[in-house]
Every structure is written in C-alpha cells, then in structure tokens.
Amino acid sequence: MTAAAEGRKRDTLAIGAVRRNFAPWADPAAVPLIRFEKVTKRFGEATAVEDLSLDIYEREFFCLLGPSGCGKTTLMRILAGFEEPTSGRVTLAGRDLIGVPPYRRPANMMFQSYALFPHMSVEKNIAFGLEQEKLPKGEIAARVAEMLRLVQLEPFARRRPDQLSGGQRQRVALARALAKRPKVLLLDEPLDALDKKLREETQFELMDLQVKLGMTFLVVTHDQEEAMTMADRIAVMDRGRIVQVATPGEIYEQPATRYVAEFIGDVNILEGRIGQGEGGRWHIAAPEAPRGLLVDGGGDGVAPGRQVAVALRPEKLRLLQDEPAPGTPNVLAGEVWDIGYLGDWTIYLVKLASGRTIRVSRANATRFVERPITWEDKVFVTFAPEAGVILTR
Incomplete structure (x- = not known):
C-alpha cells in the first residue's frame, strides 16, 4: 500500500470514529450553535413556518427533510438572512441575527438556481469569494484545486457555465459555497441535478469534507x-412545523407519527385495536390477522381499547410458503400479487385475504433458490413482535 493510500485509510478511520461518537444533543451541558425560538413566517395569509423551535449544534451535519411547501427552504433562508421572521428569534453562536444582513453572517448558502457568473470560468467562479476576502494567491489556488477535485470538475476548470451541463453547473455552485469554509454552510437541494452514481459518491465526499x-x-x-x-440528525417537517427530530436510525426504526413512518422509506400500515398487555407487549385485533397481532412496547397513549396503527417495514417481514405452526404470532395469509426484482432485493406485493396489499422485501443472498416464490403462490407473512411500531398519532 502506498503512503498516500495509507493516509487516506487513516483519514477514513478517523472520520468514522468522529461520526460514531458525535452526539452533542445528548449532552445537557452542550450549547447549540444555531437556535430557532418560536419562529413564525407568514407571507400574507399563508403561513410557511409556524411557532417552530429547533437547536443545531456545532460541527453537526443537520438535514431539514420534507415535501415541497413544508417550509424547509423558508427556514433556511431565514437563517441566511434573505427572509426575516414574522415573529420569534434566531441566534447563531449566541448572536441574535434579526436585522443582521446576509453578508454579515458567518454562513454561506448554495442556491438551488446556481447563481453563477456567466462571464467567468469555473475556477474563477470558485475563487470569487476568496478573492473578495483578499486571501493570498497561493491559498486561493490550492483551495480552488481542492474544490475542483471534490466535485470532479478538474478537466472543466477553464470552461464557462454556458459550456457545462446542468449537473456540472450545480457542482460548480457547490464548490464555490464550500470554498470559503464558512462557520455554517447552507445547502438547498445541493445534489438534485447530479446523476445517481455521482450523487451517491458526492454524499460521502460531503460527509468526509x-x-x-x-x-x-x-x-x-x-x-x-x-x-x-x-445527516447526523434529521428534522422531518410538515406544513411549517417539525414533526420529529432524531438520528436517521431513530427516524426510521422509531417514527413518532404515522406521517413520519409513511414519509421515510417504505412501510406497511395495519389498523387495529389494542387489547391486553403481556410482558411489555400488546395484543392487537386487526382485520388482516385472524390470530391477532402481538407487538412490542408503544409510547404514550397506548392503552386497551385504543385504535392504533402498526407500522411494519417490508424488510422486517418474512415470506413463507408453508403455514407456520399453531400459536405462531403475527401470521398474515395471502397470495403473491406482483414481484419486482431489483438485483440485490426482490420486492413481493402480497394480497391478503382482506383485500389489503402489503409489501415484503427479501435480500437475494444466494444466486439460486430451491423453491422460488412466484406469482399467485399462496404464502404466509410473519414478523417478530419487536418488528412492529405502534403509532397513536
């Protein structure tokens, strides 16, 4: 292994250790770098952000996630200084930002519309902010070269924006935003125009950087x-409010509401009514399960007689051709309605006796299957009690 390769390996291991151990939000003594306090933003009669409070910590990779029109870009623009909140307070490193113009804030924003200078080359676009700060020429050249490598545009350094594709222009905008190394970098849909493979590569490069x-x-x-x-943490937004803030694993495995469960990844939702509890688990009567469901835990509001939803991720379901033994919990009977082969995974749509269709994912761990499951096969779907999440909201 070359010295350069060994250096990259050490850097990767160090970065992994930093990300694993990074959780300032769990430290009661930690002071947030960015704080939104009861922020509301209205445009005429429309409310884009409503009574929103949020803390973001120094060195955190934080993501605002939600559908179009949920208020996430408005919230970012308030932090950048391009919008003023109708009410509430925003602070950065303890400084109140209300009334502070964008160019006086230690934050840089990459715009979704690129906003490149059409008469400048790629390298000049990237260098522009550094030249405005009057950095030494050698430092500017080194920083520009680093950014060009990051976004894989070294062969295009001397081209103008009109000689680039849309994805390449977006990468120039990303490089320019990163070049100044602001205290906070604001990125609005930063990888949207990149192709899938490059987008995935750039995600990891952004994390490392x-x-x-x-x-x-x-x-x-x-x-x-x-x-x-x-992201280190994600805030899921809906209609101007934050629905849940948590790590990616918590968001996926323990969604706080049905909205979050359905928005993040694929999920099956079964409706039912809570019965009696048993050793930390609840019996739930559901139309799709003649034997009933047995599900772990549940949070506030879980009580006998309560109508609830049970969220089940497709990869946590088992698909069987033989009926499980009597007494096996969480058995759903159905018929294979459709199949999608994705290479690493196969997706089965199973139509249950109730008429409901659920989605089951199976990893293709081997090349050959002795008894392949195919269309119109009678099958049984089962899951462990800990695989389900009881939702009361």
Whole structure:
C-alpha cells in the first residue's frame, strides 16, 4: 500500500470514529450553535413556518427533510438572512441575527438556481469569494484545486457555465459555497441535478469534507435516502412545523407519527385495536390477522381499547410458503400479487385475504433458490413482535 493510500485509510478511520461518537444533543451541558425560538413566517395569509423551535449544534451535519411547501427552504433562508421572521428569534453562536444582513453572517448558502457568473470560468467562479476576502494567491489556488477535485470538475476548470451541463453547473455552485469554509454552510437541494452514481459518491465526499473542516452543514432536501445517508440528525417537517427530530436510525426504526413512518422509506400500515398487555407487549385485533397481532412496547397513549396503527417495514417481514405452526404470532395469509426484482432485493406485493396489499422485501443472498416464490403462490407473512411500531398519532 502506498503512503498516500495509507493516509487516506487513516483519514477514513478517523472520520468514522468522529461520526460514531458525535452526539452533542445528548449532552445537557452542550450549547447549540444555531437556535430557532418560536419562529413564525407568514407571507400574507399563508403561513410557511409556524411557532417552530429547533437547536443545531456545532460541527453537526443537520438535514431539514420534507415535501415541497413544508417550509424547509423558508427556514433556511431565514437563517441566511434573505427572509426575516414574522415573529420569534434566531441566534447563531449566541448572536441574535434579526436585522443582521446576509453578508454579515458567518454562513454561506448554495442556491438551488446556481447563481453563477456567466462571464467567468469555473475556477474563477470558485475563487470569487476568496478573492473578495483578499486571501493570498497561493491559498486561493490550492483551495480552488481542492474544490475542483471534490466535485470532479478538474478537466472543466477553464470552461464557462454556458459550456457545462446542468449537473456540472450545480457542482460548480457547490464548490464555490464550500470554498470559503464558512462557520455554517447552507445547502438547498445541493445534489438534485447530479446523476445517481455521482450523487451517491458526492454524499460521502460531503460527509468526509464536513468532518475534516469541522464545519456545520444545514441541508434542505426532499430526498429521504440523501438525508438518511448524510445527516447526523434529521428534522422531518410538515406544513411549517417539525414533526420529529432524531438520528436517521431513530427516524426510521422509531417514527413518532404515522406521517413520519409513511414519509421515510417504505412501510406497511395495519389498523387495529389494542387489547391486553403481556410482558411489555400488546395484543392487537386487526382485520388482516385472524390470530391477532402481538407487538412490542408503544409510547404514550397506548392503552386497551385504543385504535392504533402498526407500522411494519417490508424488510422486517418474512415470506413463507408453508403455514407456520399453531400459536405462531403475527401470521398474515395471502397470495403473491406482483414481484419486482431489483438485483440485490426482490420486492413481493402480497394480497391478503382482506383485500389489503402489503409489501415484503427479501435480500437475494444466494444466486439460486430451491423453491422460488412466484406469482399467485399462496404464502404466509410473519414478523417478530419487536418488528412492529405502534403509532397513536
């Protein structure tokens, strides 16, 4: 292994350790870098952000996730200084930002519309902010070269924006935003125009760069996979409010509401009524399960007689051709309605006796299957009690 390769390996191991151990939100003594306090923003009669409070910590890779029109970009623009809140307070490093113009804030924003200078080359666009700060020429050249490598645009350094594709222009905008190394980097759908493979590569490059530079990243996206890959924590937004703030694993495995469960990843939702509890588990009567359901835990509001939803991720379901033994909990009978082969996974749509269709994912761990499951097969779907999440909201 070369010295350069060994250095990259050490850097990767160090970055992994930093990300694993990073959780300032769990420390009661930690002071947030960014704080939104009861922020509301109205545009005429429309409310874009409503009574929203949120803390973001130094060196955190934070993501605002939600559908179009949920208020995530408005919240970012308030932090950047391009919008003023109708009410509430925003602070950065303890400083009240209300009334502070954008150019006086230690934050830089990458715009979704690129906002590149058409008469400048790629490298000049990237260097522009550094030249405005009058950095030494050698430092500017080194920083520009680093950014060009990051976004894989070294062969295009001398081209103008009109000689680039849309994805390439977006990468120039990303490089320019990163070049100044602000205290907080604001990214509005930063990878939206990139192709799938490059987008995935850039996600990891962004994560590595963020740790190496010790910067705070705030990213707005509607792409769930992008948020789950990059973020230390995610705030899921809906109609101007935050529904849940948690790590990607917590958001996926323990959604706080039905909205979050359905928005993040694929999920099956079964309706039922809570029966009696038993050793930390609840019996739930559901139309799809003649034997009933047995599900772990549940949070506030779980009580006998309560109508609830049970969220089940497709990959946590088992698909069987033989009926499970009597007494096996959580058995749903049905018929294979459709099949989608994705290479690493196969997706089965199973139509239950009630007429409800559920989604089951199976990893293709071997190349050959002795008894392949195919269309119209009678099958049984089962899951462990801990696989379900009881939702009361």
